[in-house]
Every structure is written in C-alpha cells, then in structure tokens.
Amino acid sequence: MxxxxxxxxxxxxxxxxxxxxxxxxxxxxxxxxxxxxxxxxxxxxxxxxxxxxxxxxxxxxxxxxxxxxxxxxxxxxxxxxxxxxxxxxxxxxxxxxxxxxxxxxxxxxxxxxxxxxxxxxxxxxxxxxxxxxxxxxxxxxxxxxxxxxxxxxxxxxxxxxxxxxxxxxxxxxxxxxxxxxxxxxxxxxxxxxxxxxxxxxxxxxxxxxxxxxxxxxxxxxxxxxxxxxxxxxxxxxxxxxxxxxxxxxxxxxxxxxxxxxxxxxxxPEGWKTKLMEIQEGDVLLHQFSPTGFYSSAVRNPFLRSLEGRSERQIAFSTQEAGDHLFQLDVGVKGKNFWVTRGDLLRAREWFGQGFTDALKTPDNTLVFVTPPEKAEIRKDQADCMGCLSHCAFSSWKDSETNSTGRLADPRSFCIQKTLQDIAHGGDTDQNLMFAGHSAxxxxxxxxxxxxxxxxxxxxxxxxxxxx
Missing domain, CATH: 3.20.20.70 (Aldolase class I)
Incomplete structure (x- = not known):
C-alpha cells in the first residue's frame, strides 16, 4: 500500500x-x-x-x-x-x-x-x-x-x-x-x-x-x-x-x-496495440475539434491530415484591396477572390499537387483539398445528427433555428463519426485517437x-x- x-x-x-x-x-x-x-x-x-x-x-x-x-x-x-x-x-x-x-x-x-x-x-x-x-x-x-x-x-x-x-x-x-x-x-x-x-x-x-x-x-x-x-x-x-x-x-x-x-x-485490439507504440511527444494538443475546445489526441495520419489542411490555407478579399491585388485562378469558380501574390503562387502549387478544390472557412480564408476530401467533408456535414450543442464543422446548433449562423468550417471534422468508428474497430490511422500526454x-x-x-x-x- x-x-x-x-x-x-x-x-x-x-x-x-x-x-x-x-x-x-x-x-x-x-x-x-x-x-x-x-x-x-x-x-x-x-x-x-x-x-x-x-x-x-x-x-x-x-x-x-x-x-x-x-x-x-x-x-x-x-x-x-x-x-x-x-x-x-x-x-x-x-x-x-x-x-x-x-x-x-x-x-x-x-x-x-x-x-x-x-x-x-x-x-x-x-x-x-x-x-x-x-x-x-x-x-x-x-x-x-x-x-x-x-x-x-x-x-x-x-x-x-x-x-x-x-x-x-x-x-x-x-x-x-x-x-x-x-x-x-x-x-x-x-x-x-x-x-x-x-x-x-x-x-x-x-x-x-x-x-x-x-x-x-x-x-x-x-x-x-x-x-x-x-x-x-x-x-x-x-x-x-x-x-x-x-x-x-x-x-x-x-x-x-x-x-x-x-x-x-x-x-479494439488495434487501438490497444497503438497505445503500446506511443513515444513522448506523440500526443498533440490541438484546436481542430468542432467543439471549439482544445483537445489532446495521438498525432496519427488523421490528425496530420487536418494539420496539412490548415497549412494549405490563404486569406482572400472579395474585392481588390491592400496587397490583395491578384485574382485567384485555381480551386474556385468565379472571379471575386483576390489574394496576395505569394498566396496566388502557393495556391497554384497546391493545385498542381492535386489539392484542386478550395473551400471557404468562416474566417474569410480558403483551404485547399483533394476532390475525395471535399466529397467526404460535404457528405459528413450533410449527415449531421446534432451530436454537439453547437458544431463548427456542420454549423448545427441546439436551438430553434438549428444553426450557428456561421459558415460550416471545413478545417474541422465530424467528431461523432470518427469516435464511433475508432471505438468499434475502425482504422487507428484514419480516425481521431484521444490519449493523455502520459501515454x-x-x-x-x-x-x-x-x-x-x-x-x-x-x-x-x-x-x-x-x-
């Protein structure tokens, strides 16, 4: 004792x-x-x-x-x-x-x-x-x-x-x-x-x-x-x-x-096996959760893909202003996206790497994703069942209007889907895997x-x- x-x-x-x-x-x-x-x-x-x-x-x-x-x-x-x-x-x-x-x-x-x-x-x-x-x-x-x-x-x-x-x-x-x-x-x-x-x-x-x-x-x-x-x-x-x-x-x-x-x-056993492999520093305190809270999870490919998505992000203006002097010509339809010269070059580079679709965020930025990523994001947003009182990813809010009034945020993810999947045998690399920092x-x-x-x-x- x-x-x-x-x-x-x-x-x-x-x-x-x-x-x-x-x-x-x-x-x-x-x-x-x-x-x-x-x-x-x-x-x-x-x-x-x-x-x-x-x-x-x-x-x-x-x-x-x-x-x-x-x-x-x-x-x-x-x-x-x-x-x-x-x-x-x-x-x-x-x-x-x-x-x-x-x-x-x-x-x-x-x-x-x-x-x-x-x-x-x-x-x-x-x-x-x-x-x-x-x-x-x-x-x-x-x-x-x-x-x-x-x-x-x-x-x-x-x-x-x-x-x-x-x-x-x-x-x-x-x-x-x-x-x-x-x-x-x-x-x-x-x-x-x-x-x-x-x-x-x-x-x-x-x-x-x-x-x-x-x-x-x-x-x-x-x-x-x-x-x-x-x-x-x-x-x-x-x-x-x-x-x-x-x-x-x-x-x-x-x-x-x-x-x-x-x-x-x-x-599941796959998750238990992964726990045995965690090294110091492998658990990341991040802010991708649709709750808006910080959270800690294993920095696996799922989390790395969210990090990558946020890194492929540029600010835009709907009119020519300041240093936003260049019309974006990749990833978007229409001509009302004005960006800086550096961001235009970055966007073209991402486009060339296969990240051909730009999605708007609530913060007047665009994130670049692949067509399959875009399809999955849109499907997950459409399938929302209101698992949170308010959700940044789908714009659901537990209120009369059932809307946060903000644009759904493609930098986040459907937390219900991924937690249900990993808990019931889903791929530990492609789902959110919560863990404490002493793991x-x-x-x-x-x-x-x-x-x-x-x-x-x-x-x-x-x-x-x-x-």
Missing part, C-alpha cells in the same frame, strides 16, 4: 480515492467501469452515445434514418439514453456492491440535459454521481439533486469553479461530492484551456489546485470534499507530496489513459513489458503500490 493513501467515504461507503476517467464515445463502458468499482474504486460509465445491445448481445449500430437534422437529433437522444441505461445496469451488476459507479457526460454534447434526465430516471439507486465538463454546466447540480445523485464538476481553474458555485452549485451544496481538476495541458480528450493560457506553456498543477481549494474554502466547502487530480496521473509516487497535504485538503486521483490498456477495456509510459513502464495487458483489478492493485 502506498504511503499515506487511505480510503475515502463516497456514496456512503469506503472506496479507494482512485477514479476511472469517463472517456467519450464507448471508450469506457460497463465492463471497465464495473471492474474498476469491483476493485474498490470509482468506476465511470461514459454516457456519451453509449452502446446498446440486441437480444443476442451484439452492439446495435447507431444508424440514422430520419431526413432532417432535427429528427436525427431526436434519434441520437434516444440512442444515448438507451445505451447509457444499459451500460449503467450492467456496470452496477458487475460491481457486486463494491466501490461506486459514476456516469460522465459532456455539457456541450447535443441533448445533454434530456439525456441526463432520461438516464438518471431509469437508473435510480445505481448511479452514485455525475461527472461533467466540456463547458460550464450550471444546471448540473439542479438535475443531479432532483434524482438524489451527487455531482462532480470538471474544471481547469479555481476561477471556473467560483463562477459555477456562485451562480448555481451553492444552492445544492450537499450534493457536491468532489471537484475534478482536469489539467488542460496533460489530460486526454477535450481540455479547458482559457484564452488567457498559452497551450505551449504548461503550468504546474500544484498552485492551480491549491487555488481551487482556496476558492472552495471561500464557499464554505469542507476539506473532506475531495479535489480529484485528473490529467497526467500515472505513478502515485509522483504525487506523494499531494497526499495528506493540509494546503490541498482531501485529494483523489483520476486515471483516464491507463485503464484503456486493460483486458476489460472496450476499445508514452506504456512503452517505459516495466508493468507493461513483453506486451502485458493487465486486468482492471491487477491495474488497481499496481496503482495502490505507488507504481
């Missing part, structure tokens, strides 16, 4: 202060969450478009039949509720009354509120708490409290928590069971970097978590309410000075990346030598030693 680490009381029983991070589409499910809880920790079912099963136990493909986006959005909500309910029920059974089962939702996912209501209504007594980030989930406390369930907001600064506390959470303080601090430079998936923070200049998490605790104390929140450190957590021994530290109060630790490589992890440890940690893949119980036991 690692020095100083003690169980905490959560949902009325003692559990290890170890939380399974609730990753997005089908990357954590009943098998991983149920096993984590059975090992004495807090397992987390992802309630983001979770899988349902047919009578034979096979995964039901999420196929959208409706013709309009609004109707497809309603299909998506039904799939999401049915899937999450099924996953929670199975995880709860697997846990055998040990540990606890949380669910994780993204506040900026399409239909977040009806999905949360639908899942909690049908899983009463099974869900201990709801973790929620990706946005400012003001209504989280009210919804969770209405089902007698605790809530664990995910924040990346004390400032964000203060805003949530003052506006909403102080009214349901007794249901706040923990605050998750997700390090915006180290965590996998979507990150809460603010405009004031430099993505290339990581900050030490200790002062930020200390500031978060001070903010919580200002609100009268007891030190026994844990702060969950998330992002970059691998060896507990690296966090020894955080445990039993009066400056920080009670601390728990969230593991997002490490549980991906377990026998119970639902991700290179799969190569270095002797626990995984000779391709060893542990069970969740073996992983939790290993973590408890400090390694």
């Amino acid at each position: 690692f020095k100083g680490l003690k169980p905490i009381v959560y949902n009325g029983q003692e559990v290890w202060p170890l939380v399974e991070g609730g990753k997005g589409v089908s990357a954590t499910n009943h098998a991983s969450a149920g096993a984590w809880a059975a090992a004495g920790g807090i397992g987390t079912v992802s309630a983001v478009n979770a899988d349902s099963y047919d009578a034979e136990g096979k995964i039901v493909p999420q196929v959208y039949k409706a013709l309009t986006r609004r109707e497809r959005h309603e299909e998506l909500i039904t799939y999401a509720i049915d899937g999450a309910v099924e996953q929670v029920k199975r995880a709860y059974e697997m846990s055998n009354g040990k540990g606890a089962i949380n669910i994780n939702v993204l506040w900026e996912m399409g239909g977040a509120q009806p999905i949360l209501h639908g899942v909690l209504e049908r899983t009463r007594g099974m869900v201990a708490g709801v973790t929620c980030g990706a946005g400012m989930p003001y209504k989280l406390s009210e919804i969770a409290a209405s089902y007698n369930v605790s809530y664990l907001p995910i924040v990346s600064s004390g400032r964000a928590f203060r805003a949530l506390w003052k506006r909403a959470y102080s009214k349901a303080a007794e249901y706040l069971s923990a605050v998750v601090y997700e390090d915006p430079w180290l965590a996998g998936g979507h990150n809460g970097l603010s405009n004031a923070e430099d993505p290339r200049a990581p900050q030490d998490p200790y002062p930020r978590v200390k500031a978060l605790r001070e903010t919580m104390r200002e609100g009268g929140i007891a030190d026994s309410v844990p702060i969950v450190m998330a992002g970059g957590v691998w060896y507990l021994r690296d966090w020894e000075n955080w445990i039993d530290n009066p400056e920080l109060g009670q601390i728990a630790f969230q593991y997002g990346t490490r549980p991906l490589l377990t026998q119970e992890s639902p991700i 290179f440890n799969f190569q270095r940690d002797p626990f995984y030598s000779n391709g060893f893949v542990p069970t969740v119980k073996q992983l939790v036991d290993r973590i408890l030693t400090g390694d």
Whole structure:
C-alpha cells in the first residue's frame, strides 16, 4: 500500500480515492467501469452515445434514418439514453456492491440535459454521481439533486469553479461530492484551456489546485470534499507530496489513459496495440475539434491530415484591396477572390499537387483539398445528427433555428463519426485517437513489458503500490 493513501467515504461507503476517467464515445463502458468499482474504486460509465445491445448481445449500430437534422437529433437522444441505461445496469451488476459507479457526460454534447434526465430516471439507486465538463454546466447540480445523485464538476481553474458555485452549485451544496481538476495541458480528450493560457506553456498543477481549494474554502466547502487530480496521473509516487497535504485538503486521483490498456477495456485490439507504440511527444494538443475546445489526441495520419489542411490555407478579399491585388485562378469558380501574390503562387502549387478544390472557412480564408476530401467533408456535414450543442464543422446548433449562423468550417471534422468508428474497430490511422500526454509510459513502464495487458483489478492493485 502506498504511503499515506487511505480510503475515502463516497456514496456512503469506503472506496479507494482512485477514479476511472469517463472517456467519450464507448471508450469506457460497463465492463471497465464495473471492474474498476469491483476493485474498490470509482468506476465511470461514459454516457456519451453509449452502446446498446440486441437480444443476442451484439452492439446495435447507431444508424440514422430520419431526413432532417432535427429528427436525427431526436434519434441520437434516444440512442444515448438507451445505451447509457444499459451500460449503467450492467456496470452496477458487475460491481457486486463494491466501490461506486459514476456516469460522465459532456455539457456541450447535443441533448445533454434530456439525456441526463432520461438516464438518471431509469437508473435510480445505481448511479452514485455525475461527472461533467466540456463547458460550464450550471444546471448540473439542479438535475443531479432532483434524482438524489451527487455531482462532480470538471474544471481547469479555481476561477471556473467560483463562477459555477456562485451562480448555481451553492444552492445544492450537499450534493457536491468532489471537484475534478482536469489539467488542460496533460489530460486526454477535450481540455479547458482559457484564452488567457498559452497551450505551449504548461503550468504546474500544484498552485492551480491549491487555488481551487482556496476558492472552495471561500464557499464554505469542507476539506473532506475531495479535489480529484485528473490529467497526467500515472505513478502515485509522483504525487506523494499531494497526499495528506493540509494546503490541498482531501485529494483523489483520476486515471483516464491507463485503464484503456486493460483486458476489460472496450476499445479494439488495434487501438490497444497503438497505445503500446506511443513515444513522448506523440500526443498533440490541438484546436481542430468542432467543439471549439482544445483537445489532446495521438498525432496519427488523421490528425496530420487536418494539420496539412490548415497549412494549405490563404486569406482572400472579395474585392481588390491592400496587397490583395491578384485574382485567384485555381480551386474556385468565379472571379471575386483576390489574394496576395505569394498566396496566388502557393495556391497554384497546391493545385498542381492535386489539392484542386478550395473551400471557404468562416474566417474569410480558403483551404485547399483533394476532390475525395471535399466529397467526404460535404457528405459528413450533410449527415449531421446534432451530436454537439453547437458544431463548427456542420454549423448545427441546439436551438430553434438549428444553426450557428456561421459558415460550416471545413478545417474541422465530424467528431461523432470518427469516435464511433475508432471505438468499434475502425482504422487507428484514419480516425481521431484521444490519449493523455502520459501515454508514452506504456512503452517505459516495466508493468507493461513483453506486451502485458493487465486486468482492471491487477491495474488497481499496481496503482495502490505507488507504481
């Protein structure tokens, strides 16, 4: 047992202060969450478009039949509720009354509120708490409290928590069971970097978590309410000075990346194999996500193609002005695209390389793509089912008009499509592969030598030693 680490009381029983991070589409499910809880920790079912099963136990493909986006959005909500309910029920059974089962939702996912209501209504007594980030989930406390369930907001600064506390959470303080601090430079998936923070200049998490605790104390929140450190957590021994530290109060630790490589992890074997190959620096903090948030993923060919697309980008003016004196003669129809001489030469070079189609972005720029890329972008935009509350890629918005009012952005991608594909056996080179920035440890940690893949119980036991 690692020095100083003690169980905490959560949902009325003692559990290890170890939380399974609730990753997005089908990357954590009943098998991983149920096993984590059975090992004495807090397992987390992802309630983001979770899988349902047919009578034979096979995964039901999420196929959208409706013709309009609004109707497809309603299909998506039904799939999401049915899937999450099924996953929670199975995880709860697997846990055998040990540990606890949380669910994780993204506040900026399409239909977040009806999905949360639908899942909690049908899983009463099974869900201990709801973790929620990706946005400012003001209504989280009210919804969770209405089902007698605790809530664990995910924040990346004390400032964000203060805003949530003052506006909403102080009214349901007794249901706040923990605050998750997700390090915006180290965590996998979507990150809460603010405009004031430099993505290339990581900050030490200790002062930020200390500031978060001070903010919580200002609100009268007891030190026994844990702060969950998330992002970059691998060896507990690296966090020894955080445990039993009066400056920080009670601390728990969230593991997002490490549980991906377990026998119970639902991700396909190809993804698990790729995790074993990640080198330091292979995970990129990027801004291609249609959510508008920064996010961290493996810099595979999929991500490199998005980088290349944005690099093949030029600004244009609709009239001759300034140094935009040259009419663009490749990639576009019509003559109202005025560019600089240097950009004209670049555009002609890209055209010669096969990037023959220029697509407008919302920022008065053009990106150059191949005809097959253009066809895929247009199809994916047309197939949108509103998986986000607002989507830069398709211009969908969860509102009366169902439009952001901005041009759809071809520099982004359909996140629902790629996450569903990679989670269900799709090509790991041609899909978005989320991972935290510590994933290179799969190569270095002797626990995984000779391709060893542990069970969740073996992983939790290993973590408890400090390694």
